[in-house]
Amino acid sequence: MGQRVLREGGPAWWKQMGRLQHTCRTWVHAGxxxxxxxxxxxxxxxxxxxxxxxxxxxxxxxxxxxxxxxRKRSGLCSSSDFGRRGLVYAGPDPACDTHHCSVFIDAADxxxxxxxxxxxxxxxxxxxxxxxxxSGLSAQPEGLxxxxxxxxxxxxxxxxxxxxxxxxxxxxxxxxxxEEKEFDQKQLDQTTKPKPPKPENAVTIAVSSRVLxxxxxxxxxxxxxxxxxxxRYQVEHExxxxxxxxxxxxxxxxxxxxxxxxxxxxxxxxxxxxVLVTYNHAHVGIRLINTIxxxxxxxxxxxxxxxxxxxxxxxxxxxxxxxxxxxxxVREALSEGIxxxxxxxxxxxxTVSESxxxxxxxxxxxxxxxxxxxxxxxxxLDKFFEHERENEDRLLDHGPFKGFLEALAKLQKKFYAKGQxxxxxxxxxxxxxxxxxxxxxxxxxxxxxxxxxxxxxxxxAGAPKGPMLEKIRPHIFFDDQMFHxxxxxxxxxxxxxVPYGVAQLHSKKK
Amino acid sequence: MxxxxxxxxxxxxxxxxxxVVAVTSRALFESGLEDDDAGVWKLSLAFPLLQAVQKVxxxxxxxxxxESLLLDVLLITTDSQHQKLSSLLISSTKHHxxxxxxxxxxSEETFVDSLLENNVQLFLSTNKDEVQTASxxxxxxxxxxxxxxxxxxxxxxxxxxxxxxxDLISLRDSASEPGSRHSPQRFLAKLGEIRQRFSxxxxxxxxxxxxxxxxxxxxxxxxxxxxSLGVSVDDVYCLAGAPSEPLLSVLQPHFRFxxxxxx
Numbered sequence: 001m002g003q004r005v006l007r008e009g010g011p012a013w014w015k016q017m018g019r020l021q022h023t024c025r026t027w028v029h030a031g032x033x034x035x036x037x038x039x040x041x042x043x044x045x046x047x048x049x050x051x052x053x054x055x056x057x058x059x060x061x062x063x064x065x066x067x068x069x070x071r072k073r074s075g076l077c078s079s080s081d082f083g084r085r086g087l088v089y090a091g092p093d094p095a096c097d098t099h100h101c102s103v104f105i106d107a108a109d110x111x112x113x114x115x116x117x118x119x120x121x122x123x124x125x126x127x128x129x130x131x132x133x134x135s136g137l138s139a140q141p142e143g144l145x146x147x148x149x150x151x152x153x154x155x156x157x158x159x160x161x162x163x164x165x166x167x168x169x170x171x172x173x174x175x176x177x178x179e180e181k182e183f184d185q186k187q188l189d190q191t192t193k194p195k196p197p198k199p200e201n202a203v204t205i206a207v208s209s210r211v212l213x214x215x216x217x218x219x220x221x222x223x224x225x226x227x228x229x230x231x232r233y234q235v236e237h238e239x240x241x242x243x244x245x246x247x248x249x250x251x252x253x254x255x256x257x258x259x260x261x262x263x264x265x266x267x268x269x270x271x272x273x274x275v276l277v278t279y280n281h282a283h284v285g286i287r288l289i290n291t292i293x294x295x296x297x298x299x300x301x302x303x304x305x306x307x308x309x310x311x312x313x314x315x316x317x318x319x320x321x322x323x324x325x326x327x328x329x330v331r332e333a334l335s336e337g338i339x340x341x342x343x344x345x346x347x348x349x350x351t352v353s354e355s356x357x358x359x360x361x362x363x364x365x366x367x368x369x370x371x372x373x374x375x376x377x378x379x380x381l382d383k384f385f386e387h388e389r390e391n392e393d394r395l396l397d398h399g400p401f402k403g404f405l406e407a408l409a410k411l412q413k414k415f416y417a418k419g420q421x422x423x424x425x426x427x428x429x430x431x432x433x434x435x436x437x438x439x440x441x442x443x444x445x446x447x448x449x450x451x452x453x454x455x456x457x458x459x460x461a462g463a464p465k466g467p468m469l470e471k472i473r474p475h476i477f478f479d480d481q482m483f484h485x486x487x488x489x490x491x492x493x494x495x496x497x498v499p500y501g502v503a504q505l506h507s508k509k510k
Numbered sequence: 511m512x513x514x515x516x517x518x519x520x521x522x523x524x525x526x527x528x529x530v531v532a533v534t535s536r537a538l539f540e541s542g543l544e545d546d547d548a549g550v551w552k553l554s555l556a557f558p559l560l561q562a563v564q565k566v567x568x569x570x571x572x573x574x575x576x577e578s579l580l581l582d583v584l585l586i587t588t589d590s591q592h593q594k595l596s597s598l599l600i601s602s603t604k605h606h607x608x609x610x611x612x613x614x615x616x617s618e619e620t621f622v623d624s625l626l627e628n629n630v631q632l633f634l635s636t637n638k639d640e641v642q643t644a645s646x647x648x649x650x651x652x653x654x655x656x657x658x659x660x661x662x663x664x665x666x667x668x669x670x671x672x673x674x675x676x677d678l679i680s681l682r683d684s685a686s687e688p689g690s691r692h693s694p695q696r697f698l699a700k701l702g703e704i705r706q707r708f709s710x711x712x713x714x715x716x717x718x719x720x721x722x723x724x725x726x727x728x729x730x731x732x733x734x735x736x737x738s739l740g741v742s743v744d745d746v747y748c749l750a751g752a753p754s755e756p757l758l759s760v761l762q763p764h765f766r767f768x769x770x771x772x773x
Contacts, residue, residue, distance in 0.1 A: 195751070196750040196751060198751065198752070199752050199753070227710050227711055228709060228710055231710060281710060281744060281745070282719065282733070282742070282743045282744055282745050282746040283710075283742060285729070285730075285733050285746050286730055286733055286734065289726050289727075289729065289730040289733075290730075292726060293726075299726065300725050300726055300748065300750040301748060301749060301750040301752060302726065302729075302746075302747070302748050303745075303746075303747045303748075304745055304746045304747070305745050306716075306718075306744040306745035307711075307745075308745070308760070308761075310760075312756060312759070312760040313756035313757050313760055315756075316753075316755075316756030317752055317753075317756065
């Protein structure tokens with residue numbers, strides 16, 4: 001631990017945004033930090049243009065003149081971490097508020113002032129790091145600059161410098177002065193609610209109430225006592241919000257991406273639009289609205305159909321994804337060309353990133369058609385390999401989720417266009433039983449021909465998907481085979497079943 | 511001259527408790543097109559509505575043969591041309607066996623007064639101006655919706671499907687009279703009462719609430735307002751600006767009623 005944190009992580013470490021589970025009190029102070037007594041918590045500043053993939057930790061190559069200057073000035077010269085991945089300062093401060101951390105950067109450089117424009121900041125705890133929203137940053141040629149940061153991991157940082165007045169404080173000795181400087185918390189909050197986007201511009205995600213929230217108790221009332229009693233129960237408990245369900249972290253992550261998109265493209269309607277769709281009767285309406293309010297979700301569009309099928313207008317509103325607990329409804333949606341998957345309740349849910357949306361897809365019968373799977377099921381593995389080899393250059397046909405991956409890729413490109421490739425809050429994964437050396441090639445060629453890329457492609461060559469997914473921690477994983485869905489769920493990954501293709505004929509019905 | 515004629519073929523309802531629904535003659539009949547055999551008019555847009563109203567009444571009476579809270583249909587002419595063709599209207603109605611309780615022969619100038627005199631609680635027309643004029647004078651009114659399954663003479667009886675919304679645009683345009691605010695509420699309360707006669711899953715009346723614009727807060731408030739009036743809707747849609755046509759074609763309401771919610 002300690003200062004070795006950064007080095008051991010390597011480039012992959014920067015991609016990992018774990019959830020912060022600490023109540024550390026720390027502040028970061030330049031010049032006064034002692035290497036030996038460095039606490040594990042630290043703040044890392046990464047200069048703009050620093051490419052995690054390309055810059056080898058040990059290469060010594062660093063972007064930005066200012067970094068070297070700062071390093072020289074800092075007095076923290078013993079650790080070779082500094083200046084390579086950015087600047088790291090750490091130190092103890094018992095006086096600091098648990099949710100705030102003050103950062104002091106020694107910008108006393110007589111040759112040039114340090115410009116921290118475009119730097120990204122991460123708060124590091126152990127193996128996890130989380131980007132931090134900088135509420136204000138300015139560099140002054142002399143003295144220290146004070147920046148107050150919020151440690152709320154949901155507030156994702158924008159790549160821009162905010163120009164607020166920072167009182168120049170003295171060189172760290174007078175603690176009192178910076179403790180008093182309270183930034184207006186409201187500045188960081190979103191006080192006005194933005195307008196929901198038009199369906200044709202947005203990526204529409206329809207979620208049913210039974211997967212967004214946990215409604216098992218109510219389901220039981222319905223099954224045991226009938227619909228009238230069920231509705232009475234719901235109205236009676238109207239002011240009790242439901243607990244989050246399996247799709248909840250996914251929806252929260254979508255909202256995080258929206259916040260980032262709005263920061264970069266304030267006028268654009270190319271956002272995620274989350275629609276709550278339920279076959280519930282309108283009697284449950286007030287309870288659902290109360291629940292949405294309670295969890296502070298940004299859902300303004302919803303349909304409580306009272307039993308009739310919403311697929312008609314979901315299709316008309318160009319729904320890109322439909323998540324439900326009911327396999328029948330999911331099948332109906334799939335047959336209408338809407339990417340859809342069944343979700344299940346699970347007691348085990350590992351923590352996932354709150355700043356980066358991660359979506360994992362199986363290949364065959366999800367992104368691609370089930371043609372290869374048919375061969376495998378009918379004729380076995382050898383025939384499958386032979387078929388794939390012979391058809392290596394023939395593209396696979398598309399599957400139900402190709403469109404959804406396209407929609408995600410389109411949003412990713414919006415981040416890349418603003419220089420946010422490293423810091424992109426959307427990450428996609430292909431997790432397939434195909435093997436990299438052989439059958440996987442066809443999958444990659446197909447994706448490439450479609451102009452689609454996934455950020456990471458994992459070829460498991462038949463190995464179980466659970467452990468790999470546990471490392472990736474996606475918010476959702478789509479697979480057509482219940483075997484894989486269950487395997488993933490056992491290890492705490494939220495997995496959704498896509499009832500498409502030949503695998504449905506062979507799997508046991510749940 | 512305005513006159514009201516009772517339809518002797520149909521049992522007259524208790525004026526006190528019945529909900530009087532007026533439908534214009536032009537909405538019910540395709541005028542000018544005579545059925546060759548009988549010399550009567552062919553049925554038009556409003557026919558499915560009448561069938562649905564009939565179904566509601568039948569179901570109400572099935573539950574309680576002494577039920578007085580029924581829907582009473584009044585056929586009204588709203589222009590002088592039709593006003594003169596009273597006998598043809600009556601004979602066409604009787605020929606088709608329609609459940610029209612009364613006829614009212616009025617003209618453009620007098621029809622609203624007739625509506626008021628006859629305690630009409632819902633006025634349905636295919637003419638937008640008529641609907642607006644009647645609303646302004648305090649009669650809850652709505653446009654009849656075209657049905658997807660077009661046949662005006664469909665044998666299967668559908669449930670009565672009512673779409674409630676607040677069309678803020680037309681609300682702004684119409685300057686309503688002071689007394690008119692209560693009328694929509696009175697109609698809604700009656701509607702709610704009828705709905706209450708049936709259980710959740712087994713009802714010939716289906717009420718949908720559609721919030722076209724505005725937030726879920728808005729929606730929550732409307733649900734509570736309706737609940738306080740005794741109206742429990744069956745389904746609710748908060749569109750937040752999404753186009754309503756796809757929803758319209760799925761729900762297929764007989765008419766869309768502007769609730770004129772007052773905040």
